[in-house]
Amino acid sequence: MLGADAERIVIELVERHLPDHVGTLTADSDLAELGMRSMAMVALMVEVETQLGARFPTETIDQDTFRTPATIAAALRPTA
Numbered sequence: 001m002l003g004a005d006a007e008r009i010v011i012e013l014v015e016r017h018l019p020d021h022v023g024t025l026t027a028d029s030d031l032a033e034l035g036m037r038s039m040a041m042v043a044l045m046v047e048v049e050t051q052l053g054a055r056f057p058t059e060t061i062d063q064d065t066f067r068t069p070a071t072i073a074a075a076l077r078p079t080a
Helices: 004-017 038-052 069-075
Strands: none
Touching: 004 038, 004 069
8 A cells, every 4th residue: 555645646536537526535435336437447547557656466456446546545556
């Protein structure tokens, strides 16, 4: 995990994909329930890795990891 700032940055990136929820997302918001679909999740994954200089280990790339901003941030690992 990369720290509390990672959650804030993930929320900001999610808001780009869910503009109707800007300002209302929390670390525990269920992204699928809010309408985020698989293609947007893939784009988000790339954006998060790029923005935070981190990566998602292969074994963490699943629906559970991308359920909320908190679970996304928790799965990240710094790049070497």
